[in-house]
Structures are given as structure tokens and as C-alpha cells.
Amino acid sequence: MLLPAAYLTITVADAFGEAVDSVANSRTAALAARSVALAAAVTAAATAIAVTLAWLTARTDLPARRAWTVAAALPLVVPSYIGAYAFLSAFGAAGLLRDILQGPLGVERLPDITGFFGAWLVLTLFTYPLVLLPVRAVLRGLDPQLEEAALGLGRSEWQTFRTVVLPQLLPAIGAGAVLVALYVLHDFGAVSIMRFDSFTREIYNVYRASFDRTYAASLGAILVALMVVVLWLEGRARRGLVLHRSGPGAAREPRLVRLGRWRPAAIAFCALIATFALVVPTAVLVYWSLQSFAGSPQWGEIVAAAGSSLLVSGLAALAAALCAVPVALLAVRHPGRFANVVERAGHTGYALPGIVVALALVFFATRVAPGVYQTLGLLVFAFLVLFLPLASGSLRSSLAQISPNVEEAARSLGRSPVRVLATVTVPLIAGGTLAGGALVFLTAIKELPATLILAPTGFETLATEIWSATSVGFFERGAIPSLVLLAVSAPSLWLLLDRR
Amino acid sequence: MRVASVRRSGPVTIPGMETADTTRAAAAAAAEPIDCAAVGKRFGEVVAVDSLHLRADPGKITALLGPSGCGKTTTLRLIAGFERPDAGTIALGDRVLSGPGRFVPPERRRIGLVFQDYALFPNRDVAGNVAYALPRGGDRSRVGELLELVGLEAAADRHPHELSGGQQQRVALARALAAEPAAILLDEPFSNLDATLRDRMRREVRRILAEAGATSIFVTHDQEEALSIADAVAVMRDGRVVQTGAPEEVYERPASRWVAEFLGEAEVLPGTAGGGAVECPLGTLALDPGFEGPAEVILRPEAIAVSAGPTPRDAEARRATVVDRDFYGHDQLLHLALDSGLRVRSRQPGFPAWHSGDHLRVWVDGPVTVLPPAQ
Numbered sequence: 077m078l079l080p081a082a083y084l085t086i087t088v089a090d091a092f093g094e095a096v097d098s099v100a101n102s103r104t105a106a107l108a109a110r111s112v113a114l115a116a117a118v119t120a121a122a123t124a125i126a127v128t129l130a131w132l133t134a135r136t137d138l139p140a141r142r143a144w145t146v147a148a149a150l151p152l153v154v155p156s157y158i159g160a161y162a163f164l165s166a167f168g169a170a171g172l173l174r175d176i177l178q179g180p181l182g183v184e185r186l187p188d189i190t191g192f193f194g195a196w197l198v199l200t201l202f203t204y205p206l207v208l209l210p211v212r213a214v215l216r217g218l219d220p221q222l223e224e225a226a227l228g229l230g231r232s233e234w235q236t237f238r239t240v241v242l243p244q245l246l247p248a249i250g251a252g253a254v255l256v257a258l259y260v261l262h263d264f265g266a267v268s269i270m271r272f273d274s275f276t277r278e279i280y281n282v283y284r285a286s287f288d289r290t291y292a293a294s295l296g297a298i299l300v301a302l303m304v305v306v307l308w309l310e311g312r313a314r315r316g317l318v319l320h321r322s323g324p325g326a327a328r329e330p331r332l333v334r335l336g337r338w339r340p341a342a343i344a345f346c347a348l349i350a351t352f353a354l355v356v357p358t359a360v361l362v363y364w365s366l367q368s369f370a371g372s373p374q375w376g377e378i379v380a381a382a383g384s385s386l387l388v389s390g391l392a393a394l395a396a397a398l399c400a401v402p403v404a405l406l407a408v409r410h411p412g413r414f415a416n417v418v419e420r421a422g423h424t425g426y427a428l429p430g431i432v433v434a435l436a437l438v439f440f441a442t443r444v445a446p447g448v449y450q451t452l453g454l455l456v457f458a459f460l461v462l463f464l465p466l467a468s469g470s471l472r473s474s475l476a477q478i479s480p481n482v483e484e485a486a487r488s489l490g491r492s493p494v495r496v497l498a499t500v501t502v503p504l505i506a507g508g509t510l511a512g513g514a515l516v517f518l519t520a521i522k523e524l525p526a527t528l529i530l531a532p533t534g535f536e537t538l539a540t541e542i543w544s545a546t547s548v549g550f551f552e553r554g555a556i557p558s559l560v561l562l563a564v565s566a567p568s569l570w571l572l573l574d575r576r
Numbered sequence: 577m578r579v580a581s582v583r584r585s586g587p588v589t590i591p592g593m594e595t596a597d598t599t600r601a602a603a604a605a606a607a608e609p610i611d612c613a614a615v616g617k618r619f620g621e622v623v624a625v626d627s628l629h630l631r632a633d634p635g636k637i638t639a640l641l642g643p644s645g646c647g648k649t650t651t652l653r654l655i656a657g658f659e660r661p662d663a664g665t666i667a668l669g670d671r672v673l674s675g676p677g678r679f680v681p682p683e684r685r686r687i688g689l690v691f692q693d694y695a696l697f698p699n700r701d702v703a704g705n706v707a708y709a710l711p712r713g714g715d716r717s718r719v720g721e722l723l724e725l726v727g728l729e730a731a732a733d734r735h736p737h738e739l740s741g742g743q744q745q746r747v748a749l750a751r752a753l754a755a756e757p758a759a760i761l762l763d764e765p766f767s768n769l770d771a772t773l774r775d776r777m778r779r780e781v782r783r784i785l786a787e788a789g790a791t792s793i794f795v796t797h798d799q800e801e802a803l804s805i806a807d808a809v810a811v812m813r814d815g816r817v818v819q820t821g822a823p824e825e826v827y828e829r830p831a832s833r834w835v836a837e838f839l840g841e842a843e844v845l846p847g848t849a850g851g852g853a854v855e856c857p858l859g860t861l862a863l864d865p866g867f868e869g870p871a872e873v874i875l876r877p878e879a880i881a882v883s884a885g886p887t888p889r890d891a892e893a894r895r896a897t898v899v900d901r902d903f904y905g906h907d908q909l910l911h912l913a914l915d916s917g918l919r920v921r922s923r924q925p926g927f928p929a930w931h932s933g934d935h936l937r938v939w940v941d942g943p944v945t946v947l948p949p950a951q
Contacts, residue, residue, distance in 0.1 A: 481695035484658055485748075487682040488689040489709040489755045496683075499708070503699050 080428050080436035080461055084300065087293040087439065094290050108298060111274045114195055114267075115260040115306075121200040122256045123249060125349060126207035131237075132342050134215040136333045144346050145212075151353035152205035153565045155522035155539065157265025158558045159198045161546045162357035163189065164269060165364070172360065194270040201353040202266075203259050207252030210473060214248040215241070217477060220331045233333055246313075247476075251469050254310045261303050262429030264525040269546065275299040276431050280525065283435060296432035303429070307420070361562075364555030373556050377536065382560050385537040388452060388527075389520035392459035393467075397513035399460065400467035405501070407468070408475040409483075419468070433458050434529035455530045459520045466519060467512030474508025475501075521565050538564070607635040607791045608669030608758045610655060615664030615674075617650055624650040626815035627664065632759070632793050632808070634669075637785055639802035640795045642812030643838065648795040651812070652761050655793070656689045657682035668758055688752030688790075690762040694744045696736040702747050703732040709754035722750040725784060742773045749781065753788055760785065762794035766801060778805050799839045803827060811835050828876070828943035833950055836874045841909075843880065843920050847873040847946065854946050857918050859892040859939060865946035872947045877909060877923040879942025884934065893937040896920075898930050912938060 132138050133145040151159075166172050167189050189197070218241065226236040264276040275295055282292045335342050406415045428436070437458055441449035448454045478501070486496040524539045531540060538561040545554035610632040617625040625647045632638040640648050653659045655666055657673065657680060665675035668687065673680045696705050706719045723729045726746035736744055745765060752760055765781060766774045782805045785792050796802050802809050803823040810820045819831040830836035833844055847856035849871040852864045856873040858880070865871060887893060899919070900911035903926065910922045910930055922938065924930070 479693060479695060481691045481693060482697060484656075484682070485689060485691060485695040485751075486697075486708070487658075488656055488685075488687060488757075489751065490683050490686070490711065492681075492683050500697060504697075 079440065080433045080458075081300070083436040083440045084293055084296055084428070084432065087289060087436075088297050091290045096294075104295070104298065107273065107275055107278060107295075108302065110192070110272070111261060111299070112302065114192065114199070114272070114274065115257045117196050118199045118203060118260045119253050119257045121196070122204035123207050123253050125200070126204040126252065127211055127245070127249065129204070129346065129349065130208050130212040130215055132346065134212050135331065136335050136342065138335060138339070138342055138346070144350075147350045147354060148208060148346065149205050150566065151202050152209070153518060153522075153562055154202050154353070154357055155265060155524070155542075155561070156199055156202050156259075156263050157269055157524055157539075157546070158361070158542060158554075158561070159202045159357055160194070160266040160269035161542075161551065161554065161558075162360040163194065163198055165551050166356055166360045172363065190271045192272060195267050195272040195274075197352075198266045198270065199260050199263060201349075203256045204349075204353075206255040206259065207249060210248040210252050210470075211245055213473070214245055218244055223331055248473065250310055250313055251473070254306060255466070255469075257306045258303055261299065261306070262431070264429070264431055265543070275302075276429055276525065279429075279431050279435070283431075283529075289439065292435060296429070296435065300428055300432060311416075311420075358562075361555050361558050364551050365559055368552040368555050371552065377541065378538075378557055378560060381536045381538045381541045381557060382564060384535055385521050385539065385561065386564065388455055388459070388537065389517045391452075391456045392463060392520040393513040393517035395456060395460045396464050396467040396516040397509050399464055400471050400512055401502070401505070401509065403464070403468045404471035404475055404505075405497070408472055409480065428461065430458070430462055430523055430526035431529070433461050434526040438529060450532045452532060452535070455527065455532075458526045458530055459516070459523065462523070462526065463516045463519050466515045467509070470512035470515055471505055471508045474505050474511075478504050518565055521561065607789050608671075609634045610759055610791055610793065611665075611667045612651070612655065613665045613667075615651070615654060615661045615666060617647075617654060617659060617661050623815055625654065625661070628812075628815065628817055630810055630817050630820070632791050634791050635789045636791065636807040637782065637805060638791075638793045639806035639809045640793055640812055641799060641802040641809055641839075642797065644797055646812045647815040648797075648812055649763055652689070652763055652793065652795050655759075656687055656761055657685050686755075686758045688755055688757035688760040690745070690748045690752050690760065690765055692764040692767060694736075694748040694768075696744055696747055696751070698736055701733045701735050702728060702739070705736070705747055706751050706754050709751045711756060714754075718754060722754055725753070725787070726750045727780075740773075741769050742777050745769070745777060746780070749784060753784070753790070757790060759791040759793070760788075762792065764796060765794055766796070766798075774801075781805070803839070811838065813838075829945050830874060833872060833874060833947065836945065841877050841921060841923075843875050843877060845873040845875075845918075845920070846949075847871045849946060854944075857914060857916060858894060858920070861940060861944055861946075863944060863946065867948055870949050872949050874945040874947065875940060876942065877921040879940060879944065880912075880920055880922040880938060881941035882910065882912070882922050882924060882930075882936045882938050884936060887937055887939070889939050889941075890937065893939040896936050896938045898932050898934040898936065900932060901930055903929070910936075912936065914938070 129144075129148045133141050133148055138144060168174075222240050222244075223236050226240045227233075231239065261274075262276060263274075264280060266272075267274045268277050268280070275298070279292050279295050279299070282295070403418060407419045437454055438449070441454060482504075483496050483500055486500045487493065491499065521537075522539060524543055527537055527539050528543060531537065538557045541557040542554040542561065545551075545557070610630070612628055612630040615625055615628045615630075616623070628647070628651060630638075630640070630651070640651060642648050650659060654661050654674065660679055661674050666673045667675070668685065671680075672678050673685055673687075697708065700708060702723065703719050706722055707716065710716070710718060720729060720732075723732055726749055728743060728746055728750070731739065731743060736747070739747065745768075762781075766777055769777055778801060794805070806823060808820060809823050809826050810817045811826060812818065813834065819826050819835050821829075826835065827839050830839060830842070833842070836842040836844070845856045845858065847854045848869070849865045850868045852862070854861045854863060854865060854871055854873055858873075861873070882896075883893075894914055894916075896912040896914045898910055899913050902909040902911075905926055907926050908924050908930065910924060912920050912922055914920065920938070930936070
């Protein structure tokens with residue numbers, strides 16, 4: 077797990093003076109400021125949207141809650157680069173909306189949405205499910221007695237939410253928010269298409285243009301430092317939170333809050349988010365696909381790309397689920413310095429943006445292990461490094477819900493720790509493992525920069541197909557692979573949703 | 577080895593249980609005593625258990641009674657093997673479980689643990705929970721026998737979340753017994769149950785444990801619970817066992833004023849010991865405390881007798897007036913003011929009723945404890 081980080085360090089340390097010179101300028105500072113501002117803005121907006129939607133769909137009498145639940149989670153399957161491409165081609169200065177308005181109203185140009193605003197909008201709309209899913213799961217699992225206790229003590233619904241529910245949600249919100257912040261910092265597709273100069277875009281340009289190893293690695297190192305700060309803050313905030321239930325709690329369905337006169341506003345909010353996060357991108361993709369059908373789509377390429385995507389993401393999901401179990405067990409059941417180091421090591425991989433991991437592995441493979449360069453194994457390993465925390469985070473939550481007493485009971489019944497693990501713990505966390513694997517699958521299938529750099533020559537996935545089409549402006553050519561990618565990855569979302 | 581050391585516990589019968597042949601199901605492994613000697617355990621700066629001595633006799637129920645935070649649960653976890661002691665020795669029979677250079681892991685101790693929250697496996701049904709505990713190659717028919725013992729044979733295929741608290745507890749008990757432990761530990765076993773269920777479960781758990789013949793220790797902060805179920809009570813305070821004995825013994829002859837007041841209502845009167853007797857505001861009591869000088873005389877309200885008219889013991893009786901009365905149905909607690917102004921309480925049967933202002937004669941009729949005054 078530490079290989080890419082170690083290699084990055086070696087590369088920078090190798091030519092330290094040169095590295096410092098290459099990045100010690102105002103351009104780097106501006107780059108950093110822009111990236112941090114974007115990450116902060118997206119995290120704040122995504123968290124606000126996600127907590128509201130989670131509460132509305134899980135704990136109120138919102139009409140058609142099941143449908144809204146699915147609709148609210150679906151944007152997770154839309155990769156940021158597809159979202160960005162859809163928004164740009166719809167609302168861009170010369171997009172579809174202008175074409176519609178041009179006729180009757182004579183509008184020649186719309187305000188430019190590229191840059192900060194466009195990147196913020198797209199990233200917010202397609203990352204908020206990362207907060208929504210864990211928060212919703214916790215909301216469904218909370219002991220309703222605690223809220224009833226608060227209401228019984230004369231607190232209003234809002235006070236109860238703020239003083240009883242929210243504190244219990246904080247770990248889930250924190251974990252989700254960290255995922256969003258890291259996603260934004262390492263996002264490559266949306267910022268590139270929205271032409272927002274962030275670290276990742278700069279690194280890719282430097283790598284493509286000059287193969288300047290030291291400068292690219294130095295930028296990568298700064299970006300990694302930013303992400304480590306995010307993780308450190310989250311780790312600090314998590315400390316002191318105790319998550320075990322003290323009693324068995326009530327085995328009852330959660331309480332539903334009556335919306336009353338707020339119902340129209342709640343529906344409008346859900347509809348607004350669904351329109352921008354689902355309807356607009358889908359409509360745009362369908363429009364371009366129809367345009368494309370009018371021509372002659374290359375079906376063979378598309379089918380082969382879909383197969384490649386399934387293969388590589390499936391392998392990554394399997395590997396991540398298998399590796400996550402020991403990491404999560406260690407972190408939850410044996411907290412301490414060692415567990416902390418192991419968990420941070422796993423997270424460090426995720427703190428490395430895909431593009432940095434890919435570069436580090438390319439440099440490592442070409443220099444040290446030429447045998448693995450340009451193999452599928454290297455790409456799967458890159459995914460494992462990148463996405464292991466997704467699997468272990470999901471597991472961690474489901475582990476924390478199990479009282480350690482249950483495991484101790486099994487031991488006092490004469491089972492060794494290993495047998496307890498096999499017969500009690502693993503069956504109880506099977507759901508969490510499956511959810512974690514699904515999350516890795518979903519994320520890996522959409523991954524762009526590492527796939528671009530590490531995929532064996534001629535190994536085209538849906539993501540690289542879409543990228544090569546949009547980067548040269550052929551919106552038509554990218555539309556069908558985009559729809560296929562969405563269709564392929566959408567069903568695995570069912571695994572992530574509570575089947576209640 | 578199964579030993580059928582069955583001991584019927586008095587006239588208690590549970591509906592539907594009388595005819596059950598529970599003897600074989602209940603038979604646990606040979607009961608062995610648990611011995612804790614000078615056991616100590618610290619968590620950082622906090623001393624949870626401090627040179628604790630405790631013996632639980634084989635086949636008997638021992639209550640570990642103390643206020644919350646006194647180290648009861650830590651003691652239980654030390655015996656079960658979920659915590660390592662910093663000092664001292666814990667032994668089951670002549671087998672040392674924890675001691676200098678020795679630590680037997682929980683799964684090899686043959687000590688069953690029933691948790692306060694029962695800790696049933698949520699993914700297994702009732703029969704599955706019990707079957708899990710059978711020793712490898714164990715006889716599956718024992719599951720049915722144990723469920724019969726705890727009166728849950730009809731609930732075998734239900735899951736823990738479908739059971740009431742009392743049912744969950746009985747499953748936890750059946751599961752612990754299925755492992756044929758040499759001893760069973762119960763952590764606040766009745767605290768999650770409502771009052772009526774608690775009374776029934778106390779008797780039922782007592783019956784099951786007695787039939788199983790296992791050495792058992794249960795932790796509680798409820799003195800009534802400890803006194804009513806246990807064969808022996810160990811009173812704990814600040815990490816130490818301060819008194820051990822039969823329930824009657826610790827109740828009637830507390831080793832200290834603290835134990836007396838923790839176990840129930842106690843009147844503590846000033847007195848003077850000397851010449852084989854103790855003098856106190858309720859008269860001169862003919863008993864030898866074994867020391868001379870100032871003393872504390874401790875007696876229970878039920879050891880203070882009252883009468884409205886003349887009594888055979890008029891010579892020693894004092895006059896008092898009823899100032900207040902708490903009526904409980906089965907008994908009443910009278911708050912009395914002696915002519916000297918001293919207040920004492922007297923527990924009397926619910927009938928006849930006394931009222932504020934009644935004039936009574938008061939004398940001592942029951943066990944008395946005399947201690948040197950606390951420093």
C-alpha cells in the first residue's frame with residue numbers, strides 16, 4: 077500500500093533542491109489555494125444536500141420515499157467527467173440551452189460556466205451521495221428510543237434532531253465528507269473538462285508534455301500533503317467518539333416525522349436536486365446518443381470496452397473487500413498505535429490521487445519491475461491502493477454496530493479468536509463487506525486518470541473511450557459509452573441502498 | 577463429565593415446568609470453586625480492583641454486590657479472562673487461570689458469561705445460538721433439552737430481535753449452559769427487565785442455576801436481588817471485597833456501618849460498651865462486643881418492636897410517639913420520636929395500622945451489631 081507513497085518520496089528526495097525550485101513560486105501557491113477552495117466549497121454544499129436528503133428519505137413521511145431514495149443515490153454512478161461534459165454541452169456558452177433560447181429569444185451567448193463555478197456545481201451534484209449513503213444507513217439504524225426520550229423531555233423535533241440525532245450522525249457525516257473532499261482534490265475529469273486549473277490537471281499536463289519527473293512528483297507531493305491534512309483533521313475529530321450502543325435498544329422501525337405544511341418544499345428540494353443531478357445529464361446523453369445513432373456507432377469497440385471495465389473493476393472490488401476485513405477489525409476492535417498506523421497506511425493510498433499513484437507506479441515499473449509494466453495486475457493494484465478505504469470505511473461502520481460483547485460471549489463459549497472471527501464476526505459484517513465491495517466497484521469503473529496512464533496498450537475501458545471522445549470534442553462519440561457505463565454501474569447501487 | 581448434582585430449590589414451580597425432565601439437560605460439568613487472591617487491576621491512573629479476595633463455593637450462587645463503579649464488572653471480566661490482572665491469582669479449582677506468568681485465554685477457561693445485554697448472535701435463531709455453544713461433536717439433542725429447561729422450546733426458530741428481554745435472557749443462559757461450563761458468571765442479569773418479570777426471572781434463574789449445579793457468580797447493585805437469590809453475598813466497595821457471608825449473616829451482622837447502610841435501612845445509635853453489655857438509647861442490651869468504651873449500635877428497623885399496651889418487657893421498653901408512617905401494604909415503616917427526642921424507625925407488619933400521634937412502647941427484639949465508632 078505504501079509503495080506509491082514511498083516511490084513519490086524517493087523521487088522528490090532524489091533531486092530535492094531541484095524539486096523545491098520547481099514548485100517554490102506563486103503559481104504553485106495559487107494552484108493550492110484554488111484546489112483547497114474548490115474542495116471546501118464542494119464538501120460544504122454536498123454535506124448540506126446529503127444530510128437533508130438522507131433525513132427526508134429515511135425519517136419523514138415524504139411521499140414516494142423509496143423512489144426518492146433511489147433518485148437521490150443514483151448520481152453516484154455518474155462520473156464527474158460525464159457530468160461535466162453533460163453540463164458543458166447543455167449550459168455552456170455555446171451549449172444546447174443556447175441553441176434552444178437562440179431561436180425565440182435571440183440569445184447569442186450564455187454566461188460562461190467553465191472554471192470554478194462549473195467545477196463546483198458538477199462535483200457537488202455527483203459527490204453528495206458519498207455522504208448520503210452512510211448517513212442514511214445510520215439514520216435507519218438509530219435506536220428510536222433515544223429520540224423518544226428527548227421528545228419526552230420536552231424537546232422539539234428540531235432540538236431532538238440537533239442534540240440527539242445529529243451527534244450520532246457525525247461519524248458518518250465526517251467519513252462521507254472526507255470522501256468528498258478527497259474526491260475533489262484528486263478529481264481529474266471534471267476540472268479538466270471545466271478548464272479549472274487544479275493540481276491534477278497541471279500534473280497531467282506536465283506528465284504528457286515533458287515527462288518532467290521531478291516537477292510532476294513535487295506537485296504530487298504537495299497535493300498529497302493537502303490530502304493528508306484532511307485525513308488528519310478527520311482522525312482528530314473522530315477521537316473520543318464512542319459508538320457502541322449501551323443497551324440492546326428497541327427492535328422497532330425508526331420514527332417518521334410528519335412534514336405537514338413543509339411537504340411541498342421538501343418535494344421541491346428533492347425534485348430540484350434530481351433534475352440537475354439526473355434528468356439533465358441523462359437528457360443530454362440521450363440527445364447526443366440519438367445524434368450518434370443517426371451516424372454509425374462502433375458497437376464492437378463499445379462492447380469490448382464494457383467488458384474490460386467490468387473485469388478490472390470486479391477484480392478491484394474483490395481484492396479490496398478481502399483486504400478490508402483485517403484492516404477494519406484491527407481499527408475497531410484493537411484501537412491503538414499499531415491499528416492507527418495500519419489504518420493510516422491504508423488511507424495514505426487513498427490520499428494519493430489516482431494520477432499520482434499511476435505516475436508513481438509507471439516510474440516504479442519502468443525502473444524496478446519492468447515485468448509488471450503494462451499489465452492488468454498493475455492497474456488492479458493501483459485501484460486497490462486507491463479504493464481500499466472505501467471498503468474498510470463501510471466495514472468499520474457495520475463493525476461498530478456489533479457489540480463487542482457478542483464476540484466475547486462466543487469466546488467464553490470456548491471458541492478461539494480465529495473461530496469467533498469465522499463464525500460470528502464475518503457473518504455479521506457480510507452485509508458491510510458486500511456494500512464496501514460494491515462501492516469499490518462503482519468507483520473503480522468510473523476511474524479515469526490511473527486507467528488512462530496504466531491500462532495496457534490497446535486495453536480500452538468505457539472511461540478511456542469517453543475521455544478520448546470528449547477531449548477532442550466529439551460529444552456524439554462519447555454519448556453511447558457514457559450511457560452504457562451508467563447502465564452497467566447503476567445496478568450495483570442496489571447493494572448500497574438499504575433494502576427497506 | 578456430567579454430574580447430576582440437582583437440588584430442588586424449595587416450593588418454586590414454573591407453569592409447564594413441573595413435569596419437565598430437566599435433570600439431564602441441566603447437568604453441567606463438575607462444579608469447581610473460584611478463588612481470587614489479592615487480585616489487582618488498574619486502568620491508567622484508576623484503580624478498578626484492589627487486592628481483592630473472593631471465593632465462590634462450588635455449586636453455589638455467589639452475589640457480588642456493590643454500588644456502581646466499585647469494580648464488580650471488572651472483577652467478572654478478570655475471572656472470565658477478558659482482562660488481565662496486574663496482580664494476584666485467579667483459580668478455578670486447582671487450576672490457575674491468571675497468575676504470575678500464567679494466563680489462560682477465555683475460551684479455555686470453561687467459564688460461561690451471561691452479559692447484561694445478553695449478547696445473543698443476531699444472525700442466528702434461538703436454537704442456533706444455543707447450538708453454537710455445544711462442544712465440538714456435542715449432542716444436538718441437548719439444544720432441545722436446554723430450551724426445555726429455560727421454557728423456550730416453542731421459540732427455537734425465532735431470532736433474538738423477536739424475543740422479549742426475559743426470553744433473550746433465558747436464551748443467553750441456555751447458551752452459556754450448553755458449553756458445559758465449570759462456572760457461570762452473570763453481569764447485572766436482571767437490570768434490563770421490568771419489575772414483575774424480574775421477580776419471576778430471579779426465581780427461574782435461581783432454579784436453573786441450582787439444577788445445573790454450576791458455581792455461579794452474579795454481579796448486582798441491587799441488595800434485594802443479592803439477598804434473595806444468592807447462597808453467599810460478597811459486598812464490594814472501592815475495588816475490594818469488604819464482607820462475605822450468607823445473606824442473613826451480612827444483613828444481620830454487617831462488618832461496618834457502610835455495609836449496614838448499603839444493604840438496607842439501618843438505625844445507628846450511639847452507645848457505650850462495658851461489662852459484657854452495651855448501653856444505648858433503646859436500653860441496655862446484654863451482649864458482649866468484646867471491647868469497652870464508646871460504640872455504634874446498628875440495628876434494622878424490623879428489630880425494633882412496638883406495642884400500644886403493656887408488654888412483658890415493659891422494664892426495658894421506652895416510650896415513643898409516631899411522627900410519620902410509610903405504608904407499603906405488606907408492611908409499614910413507623911418514624912418514631914423517643915421521649916428523649918431521638919428518632920428511630922420501626923418496620924411493622926401492615927396490620928394493625930398505626931397513625932401519627934399514637935403513643936407506643938418501644939424495645940429491641942432482634943439481631944444487633946455493635947462496632948467501635950468509625951474514625
